[in-house]
Amino acid sequence: MSISTKFLLITAFLITLIQRIFSEYNNLVYNGTTKTLVLIDDWNYLNTHSMFWDQLRGR
Amino acid sequence: MEFNLEFKNIQDPNIKLTYFDQYIYSNIIFFAPTYNEEITVKSDYGLKIDNLLKFFDAGHDIMIFGSSQAAGYIRKLVNEFGVDYDDYDTVVKDSVYLYNYKELLNKDLLDLKENEIVVTKNTINIPAVTKLPKGFILYEGIGMDIDLHNQYVFPILKADENAYSIKTATGEIISNGEKIKLVTGYQARNNRRVVITGSINLCSDRFYILSSADGTNPTTSPNSVFCQDMLNWNFQRSGVLKYENIRHQRVYSNFYLNRKRTA
Numbered sequence: 001m002s003i004s005t006k007f008l009l010i011t012a013f014l015i016t017l018i019q020r021i022f023s024e025y026n027n028l029v030y031n032g033t034t035k036t037l038v039l040i041d042d043w044n045y046l047n048t049h050s051m052f053w054d055q056l057r058g059r
Numbered sequence: 060m061e062f063n064l065e066f067k068n069i070q071d072p073n074i075k076l077t078y079f080d081q082y083i084y085s086n087i088i089f090f091a092p093t094y095n096e097e098i099t100v101k102s103d104y105g106l107k108i109d110n111l112l113k114f115f116d117a118g119h120d121i122m123i124f125g126s127s128q129a130a131g132y133i134r135k136l137v138n139e140f141g142v143d144y145d146d147y148d149t150v151v152k153d154s155v156y157l158y159n160y161k162e163l164l165n166k167d168l169l170d171l172k173e174n175e176i177v178v179t180k181n182t183i184n185i186p187a188v189t190k191l192p193k194g195f196i197l198y199e200g201i202g203m204d205i206d207l208h209n210q211y212v213f214p215i216l217k218a219d220e221n222a223y224s225i226k227t228a229t230g231e232i233i234s235n236g237e238k239i240k241l242v243t244g245y246q247a248r249n250n251r252r253v254v255i256t257g258s259i260n261l262c263s264d265r266f267y268i269l270s271s272a273d274g275t276n277p278t279t280s281p282n283s284v285f286c287q288d289m290l291n292w293n294f295q296r297s298g299v300l301k302y303e304n305i306r307h308q309r310v311y312s313n314f315y316l317n318r319k320r321t322a
Contacts, residue, residue, distance in 0.1 A: 036062040037076075037084040039069040039106070041091035045259075046066065049090075051277060052262040055287055058061035 062086070062294075069094045069106065076105040076114055086294055087114070089123045092259055095130035108136055118251055122293050125257040127201045127227075140245040141209030142255050145202045145224050145233050151241070151257075153177040153222040160195060168197070168269045175199055176269075181217040181237060182285070187298030188215055188244065189288035194281040197266045200258030202239035215254070215289070216242035244292065254293040262286040 036056065040046075046053070065084070067074055069091040076082060115121055125133055127150040134144050154174035161169065164178065178195035196216065202224040205212050218224075218239035223232050242261070245253040260266050261282065271280035291297040 035065050035084050036086045036088060037074075038064050038066045038088045039074075039091050039094075040066060041069050041094050043068075045090050048265070049263050051264050051267050051283065052286060053064060055283075055290060056062045056064060 074105045076110060082114065082117060082119065084114075084119070086120045086122070087111070089121070089133065089136070090259065092124060092126040092129045092133055094132045096132065108132075108139065111136065112139060115247070115251055115253070116249070118249060120251055120294050121253045122289075123253065123255045124259045124261070125201055125255070126259040127257075129201055129257065137203075137255050140253050140255065141206035141212035142240075142243050142245070143204045143206070144257055145204070145239075146226060148227050149201060149224050149233055150175055150227055151177050151198065151200065151202045151218060151222055151224050151239055153219060155221040156195075156219065159221070163272065164195060165269050165272055165274050167274060177218060177222045179216065179219040179222070179241065181219060183213065183215050185298075188292045189285060192281040192285060194270060194272055196281045196285050197261075197270045198241050198258045199260045199266075200241075200256070202234060202241065203243055203255065203257050204234070204238075205240055205243055211247055212243055212245045214240040214242070215244045216240070216256075216285070242289065250295075250299070252293050252295070254289050256289075262289075 069089075076084060076087075111121070123133065123137060125137070125144055127148070129144050137144060152174045154172075156164070156178045157169060157172065157174075160178065168176070176197055176199045178197055180192050180195055182189050182192060182196070184191070198216075198218075202218065205214060217237045218241055220236045222239055223235040224239050225232050241258065242254065242256045245255070264277070266282045267277035267280050268274055270282040271277055277283060288297070
């Protein structure tokens with residue numbers, strides 16, 4: 001394998017890696033998936049409305 | 060319905076709806092009736108009413124839960140959609156149902172003898188929005204009124220004829236019967252939708268169980284089915300017109316669908 005081929009493969013690998021980091025692990029970057037923002041003033045609602053959250057999640 | 064939920068405290072000053080002018084969220088659910096202040100210290104605060112209206116206009120849906128403690132921020136937000144919560148410290152009450160519908164209700168509910176929980180079957184008769192409930196839907200919270208001149212807003216659930224909205228401090232009755240709206244819907248010209256209710260407990264586990272006549276199957280109880288219908292309509296899973304079987308052809312081509320025309 002020539003040096004230029006190795007260089008290209010390594011570059012492609014790095015670009016793919018960076019893209020994955022930004023698209024999957026950084027919540028602030030829009031990655032095409034739809035998210036629903038639930039704004040709450042009392043964390044107890046997570047327990048008292050568990051069936052409602054399940055309905056939203058499709059379970 | 061499979062939504063990826065992200066829970067955030069509404070008081071978090073760093074909440075942002077956009078990132079590089081791209082909206083991060085597809086929908087917002089407000090589960091914060093007591094939130095009272097619009098943070099204005101940071102000019103880019105994401106939850107300013109103006110920002111929410113821009114979010115809505117850009118093609119997103121919003122669901123808003125209130126309560127009898129509904130505070131200024133939520134009141135201001137629902138006003139933008141032609142809905143007005145009843146005055147501060149008012150609550151919808153009814154105790155007649157404990158006698159009238161005694162045979163049809165869950166025994167645990169009857170034992171509570173709670174007149175701040177009301178029951179109703181008074182849903183809007185549009186199947187695309189909600190089905191007629193098989194039992195009574197439970198509600199606990201504040202009533203609403205809608206702007207009659209606003210053609211985009213309509214009631215989805217109204218109170219039973221015996222219910223009344225009363226100021227807890229003075230005992231003054233503000234409204235009664237079907238005039239009290241419990242859940243309202245708003246559909247804008249861009250087809251985006253808002254559902255507003257004055258009861259945070261409407262979709263709670265407790266009401267799912269109590270609205271089930273025998274208390275055994277909360278997932279098919281009237282409150283559960285109604286909340287599912289609310290979600291379906293609000294988030295474009297029902298009542299959406301779609302084109303099907305679209306075909307393209309040249310204007311003067313010999314091929315045309317005339318089966319129905321010539322029949």
